[in-house]
Amino acid sequence: MSLDPATVRRIARLARIHLDEAEVPRLQDELNSILGWIEQLNELDVADIAPLTGPAQMALKMREDRVTDGGIRDAILANAPDRAGEFFVVPKVVE
Template sequence: MSVDTATVRRVARLARIAVSDDDAEAMRGELNAILGFVAQLGEVDVEGVEPMTSVTPMAMKKREDRVTDGNKADDIVANAPARDEHFFVVPKVVE
């Protein structure tokens, strides 16, 4: 697949990117190179290759999924200019 300047302008418009004439020509070459690389990857034989998430086999560390308050309420409001227990005090903005 080859990308022409009209396609570059359309992609730029969809991405909401302003592209000058000189930039469009440079982007055309870059997009064609990227698409060529993707086509080259499509030619690789991956039959029988298992998908992997890491180059080295490893087990992910897991923690118990439980809800807590983090035990950091005092730390969170420590620098607040005004507070009431573990809550920030802010001026009333609704009349």
């Protein structure tokens, strides 16, 4: 499988990363080199293997359903790049 320039642009769009047109060819080469190297996994037949999502093979713990944290609005807003009072500010999204 080999990525064409349109696919590189589409992935960047999905990932919300702006690409200059001049970056596309180099990135296409790099991504194809990585994906080509990954192709070696096709040597393996894994049809009957159950996927492993992570090494922590333990049951998730239950806990009491009650509020244990909160009331820290100012701490949460402290790193906002732009805010108005108690709100984060973004460009207008609804006309």
